Amino acid sequence: MATPINIGDSRVIESREVGDGLAIRRRREAPDGRRFTTYERIEKPNIAVIKKDGTRELFDREKLNTAITRSVGKFFASEVEIQEIVSEVEDNLYALGESELPSKTIGELVINELAQRNEVAYVRFASVYYEFKTLDEFEAILASRRKDKGKK
Numbered sequence: 736m737a738t739p740i741n742i743g744d745s746r747v748i749e750s751r752e753v754g755d756g757l758a759i760r761r762r763r764e765a766p767d768g769r770r771f772t773t774y775e776r777i778e779k780p781n782i783a784v785i786k787k788d789g790t791r792e793l794f795d796r797e798k799l800n801t802a803i804t805r806s807v808g809k810f811f812a813s814e815v816e817i818q819e820i821v822s823e824v825e826d827n828l829y830a831l832g833e834s835e836l837p838s839k840t841i842g843e844l845v846i847n848e849l850a851q852r853n854e855v856a857y858v859r860f861a862s863v864y865y866e867f868k869t870l871d872e873f874e875a876i877l878a879s880r881r882k883d884k885g886k887k
Contacts, residue, residue, distance in 0.1 A: 740765045742773065757822075782828060783835040791835070796825055803845065806863060807856035820848050854880060 745763040748770070753760045758776040765771070782794040800821045804814075811817055824844045828836065842864050849857040861867075861876055 740769060740771060745771075779829055780834070782833070784841065785835055785837045787838060794825075794828065794836075794841075796821060799824065799841065799845075803860075807849065807853070807860050810853050810856035810859070816852070820845070820852065823848050850880070850883075 742763070745765045747761050748764050749762040751760055752758070753774070758774055761773045761775065763771055763773060783791045784794050785791055800817060803817055803820060808814075808817055824841065827844050828841065831840070846857065846861060846864060849860050857880070858873070858876060862873065865872070865876075867873055867876075
C-alpha cells in the first residue's frame with residue numbers, strides 16, 4: 736500500500752487550464768520526489784432536478800455523462816466530444832439561474848446539443864427521450880430535421 740502524500744508539503748511544478756477552462760490541472764512534487772496530479776474545479780451552486788415522479792435529486796454531471804455515453808456515445812469519435820456536450824448542457828443549466836429544474840429541461844438541452852452535433856445521435860436519443868412507439872414517430876422527427884436543414 737502506498738504511503739499517503741501530504742498535499743500541503745508538495746510544490747507545484749506545472750499548472751494549466753483543462754477542458755472547458757473551468758478547471759486547473761496541477762502537476763505536483765512531494766518532498767520525497769513522488770509526483771502526482773491534482774485538479775481544481777470551480778464549485779457551482781447545487782441545482783435540484785425534479786424527476787418525472789416528483790422526487791428531487793442534485794444535478795450530477797457524471798450521471799449526465801454516463802447517460803449520454805450509454806445512449807449515443809458510439810456516434811462520437813472520442814470521450815472529449817461527449818465531455819463538451821456535457822459541459823455545454825451544464826453551462827446552459829446554470830445560465831438559467833434556477834435552483835430547481837425539471838428533468839425535462841435537461842433532456843431538452845441534450846436534444847438541442849445533439850441536434851447541432853450529430854443527426855444520428857439526435858434521432859437515437861430522441862427516440863428514447865420522447866418514447867417513440869411507432870415508425871411514424873421516427874418519420875416525423877426525420878421530416879422535421881430535414882425541414883430544419885432546408886432552412887439553413
